[in-house]
Amino acid sequence: MAMKKTKLETMELNGRTVKIHEGPVGVYRTAGSVVFDVFNYVFVGLIALTTVLPIIYIIFNSFATEFELTTRSMFIIPHTWSVDAYTYIFSSNKILRSFGNSILITVAGTAINLFFTVTFAYALSKKYLRGRNIILNLVIISMFFSAGMIPGYIVVASWLRLRGTYWALLLPGAISAYNMMIVKNFFQGIPAELEESANLDGCNDLQTLWKIVLPLSGPVLATFGLFYAVGHWNSYFPAMIYLTDDKMYPLQLILRNIIVTAEAAAGDMSLMDPNFVEPPKQSIKMAVIVVATVPIMCVYPFLQKYFVKGVMVGALKG
Amino acid sequence: MTAVKKTSAPAHKKTSFAVEFKKHPWLYIMLIPGLLYFIIFKYIPMVFLPIAFENYVPFSGMLGSQWVGLKWFEYFFKSSWWRYLSNTLVLSVMSIAFTFPAPIILALLLNEMRSLHYKKITQTLLYVPHFISIVIVVSITYVIFGTDGIIYKLTTQLLGHSVDYLGDPKIFRWMIVGQNIWKETGWGTIIFLAALTNVDTQLYEAAMIDGANRAQRLWHITLPAIRSTIVLMLVLRMGSVLDTGYEHLILMANSLNRTVSQTLDVFVYQSGIQNAQYSYASAVGLMKSVVSVVLVVSANKIAHALGEDGLY
Numbered sequence: 138m139a140m141k142k143t144k145l146e147t148m149e150l151n152g153r154t155v156k157i158h159e160g161p162v163g164v165y166r167t168a169g170s171v172v173f174d175v176f177n178y179v180f181v182g183l184i185a186l187t188t189v190l191p192i193i194y195i196i197f198n199s200f201a202t203e204f205e206l207t208t209r210s211m212f213i214i215p216h217t218w219s220v221d222a223y224t225y226i227f228s229s230n231k232i233l234r235s236f237g238n239s240i241l242i243t244v245a246g247t248a249i250n251l252f253f254t255v256t257f258a259y260a261l262s263k264k265y266l267r268g269r270n271i272i273l274n275l276v277i278i279s280m281f282f283s284a285g286m287i288p289g290y291i292v293v294a295s296w297l298r299l300r301g302t303y304w305a306l307l308l309p310g311a312i313s314a315y316n317m318m319i320v321k322n323f324f325q326g327i328p329a330e331l332e333e334s335a336n337l338d339g340c341n342d343l344q345t346l347w348k349i350v351l352p353l354s355g356p357v358l359a360t361f362g363l364f365y366a367v368g369h370w371n372s373y374f375p376a377m378i379y380l381t382d383d384k385m386y387p388l389q390l391i392l393r394n395i396i397v398t399a400e401a402a403a404g405d406m407s408l409m410d411p412n413f414v415e416p417p418k419q420s421i422k423m424a425v426i427v428v429a430t431v432p433i434m435c436v437y438p439f440l441q442k443y444f445v446k447g448v449m450v451g452a453l454k455g
Numbered sequence: 456m457t458a459v460k461k462t463s464a465p466a467h468k469k470t471s472f473a474v475e476f477k478k479h480p481w482l483y484i485m486l487i488p489g490l491l492y493f494i495i496f497k498y499i500p501m502v503f504l505p506i507a508f509e510n511y512v513p514f515s516g517m518l519g520s521q522w523v524g525l526k527w528f529e530y531f532f533k534s535s536w537w538r539y540l541s542n543t544l545v546l547s548v549m550s551i552a553f554t555f556p557a558p559i560i561l562a563l564l565l566n567e568m569r570s571l572h573y574k575k576i577t578q579t580l581l582y583v584p585h586f587i588s589i590v591i592v593v594s595i596t597y598v599i600f601g602t603d604g605i606i607y608k609l610t611t612q613l614l615g616h617s618v619d620y621l622g623d624p625k626i627f628r629w630m631i632v633g634q635n636i637w638k639e640t641g642w643g644t645i646i647f648l649a650a651l652t653n654v655d656t657q658l659y660e661a662a663m664i665d666g667a668n669r670a671q672r673l674w675h676i677t678l679p680a681i682r683s684t685i686v687l688m689l690v691l692r693m694g695s696v697l698d699t700g701y702e703h704l705i706l707m708a709n710s711l712n713r714t715v716s717q718t719l720d721v722f723v724y725q726s727g728i729q730n731a732q733y734s735y736a737s738a739v740g741l742m743k744s745v746v747s748v749v750l751v752v753s754a755n756k757i758a759h760a761l762g763e764d765g766l767y
Binding site: 167169170173174177178180181182184185186187188189191192194195206207210211252253254256257258259260261263265266267272275276279281282283284285286287288289290291292293294295296297308309311312314317341342343346367370371372373374378389390392393396397419422423425426429430433434437438441444445448449 | 472475479480481482483484485486488489490492493495496497498499500501503504506511513561564565567568569570573576577579580581582583584586587588589590591593594595597598599603605608609612637640641642645646649668669694701702706720723724727728733736737740741743744747748751
């Protein structure tokens with residue numbers, strides 16, 4: 138930020154004297170403008186910090202001893218470092234198993250999402266497809282009117298009898314209509330000549346999709362694959378209402394049970410270990426939060442551009 | 456989300472479906488999984504809507520259950536329905552009043568930044584909370600605002616008395632709105648920043664020569680440029696006025712804040728899934744869905760009246 142002239146400048150234009158204020162390009166700057174800039178940088182910077190401060194605070198505090206957490210009133214960096222909370226978490230089957238479950242649900246769910254979304258979007262991207270308009274209207278109507286939570290629950294639980302299986306978590310959200318429409322629009326933008334020449338070479342539509350269209354759709358697939366994956370990793374509600382066996386619970390649901398409903402961190406562990414001592418509660422909570430947040434945090438910086446691109450595509454074409 | 460245009464291709468009209476299918480068999484096969492998905496998970500549930508007028512028992516099925524007409528609707532309006540509706544509306548109005556303008560203001564502030572480097576770093580940080588699950592957001596809240604938490608201890612010292620952030624019904628809605636602002640404001644700026652990149656910079660230069668100051672340029676160029684995006688987002692938001700985010704609310708709800716945390720969709724979850732009163736909950740859910748459609752259609756009409764494209 139260069140502190141330049143603070144008084145108004147004028148210039149001659151077509152024989153007229155006009156005042157010039159600085160623009161986005163910014164040449165001359167008024168005092169008010171400079172004050173605003175300083176305020177703006179500080180203010181937005183502070184807001185940006187508040188997004189990560191709670192997380193940083195929890196990461197540091199999760200390495201504090203339970204004694205320090207209960208006795209010292211307020212602190213960010215602990216005096217004594219301890220990995221007790223983590224040792225405790227990773228010695229319990231519950232957290233590790235749910236971590237594995239979450240990975241399984243995320244991988245399988247994203248694969249199902251992409252398969253359903255891509256095949257449906259590709260078929261609907263062809264304007265000569267019979268019944269295309271009817272199907273597209275069905276999709277659009279479903280975006281605005283839904284039967285509600287209970288009929289959906291009855292279909293999954295009573296009609297399809299998927300309760301207690303992972304299918305109940307994976308199938309009901311197999312396609313996001315919104316994502317599918319964006320992928321369809323993207324497919325429509327691929328030059329028809331490319332696909333036609335593949336057809337002339339004897340490729341059927343499936344081979345064309347696989348060999349020509351998908352290799353051109355890398356960034357789009359990455360973006361929507363990531364959106365779907367984050368959705369699966371972060372979801373707890375379907376698991377809570379459909380899963381019956383707590384050995385199948387994903388991490389988010391375990392986290393909810395530990396913190397929100399204050400269920401004991403590892404009921405199964407106290408049974409295994411006769412010398413079991415009362416778990417360090419606050420530090421355990423913090424450590425579980427860290428374990429659940431870190432995977433997303435680790436991949437986020439590398440994937441940020443794909444996420445933003447996805448919203449941009451949706452904003453411009455949707 | 457544009458309405459589907461009729462593609463009238465006379466050449467295709469004459470051929471039968473069998474001929475078309477032979478030409479593109481894989482295309483029609485590819486259609487099957489997605490079509491099945493929409494039928495099974497979006498339209499079959501609508502077939503189950505009549506259970507709102509029945510005394511539905513899963514064992515007997517929809518056809519075998521007893522028809523009770525409008526019983527559940529009457530039952531609902533004899534209950535404390537007003538509390539559920541007002542909780543829903545108050546929370547929605549608060550969230551539109553505070554969480555809707557927040558990303559617009561932040562996007563405008565980001566747009567005024569000259570240092571692209573600084574802007575990029577702040578944006579990277581601002582997008583982070585969007586990817587944090589609601590369970591973690593609520594967990595962080597519990598840990599920070601709970602009786603062992605840093606904010607709880609800090610306000611106790613400053614105010615001299617403790618504040619029950621997690622139980623006090625007067626604070627509940629502010630906590631929900633605050634969590635939503637923290638989680639989604641940064642991410643919400645993207646769509647407005649995208650609209651702002653389309654503004655012709657010549658407009659600013661011309662305005663400068665005409666002597667427009669920074670505030671005037673913001674008011675006369677930047678805001679009009681994102682006006683249609685704002686209207687579109689508002690129309691979309693109107694359609695979900697009755698959705699208060701039950702996945703979020705049920706995590707924050709407890710016996711102390713019940714009077715304010717029970718909104719319509721929380722009620723549907725509690726009565727339908729927790730208490731297995733399928734018919735009652737479906738009836739309430741059905742009313743909610745119908746009102747939502749009416750709201751989005753009217754909001755869209757208003758958008759058209761304002762000379763905007765709206766949703767369709």
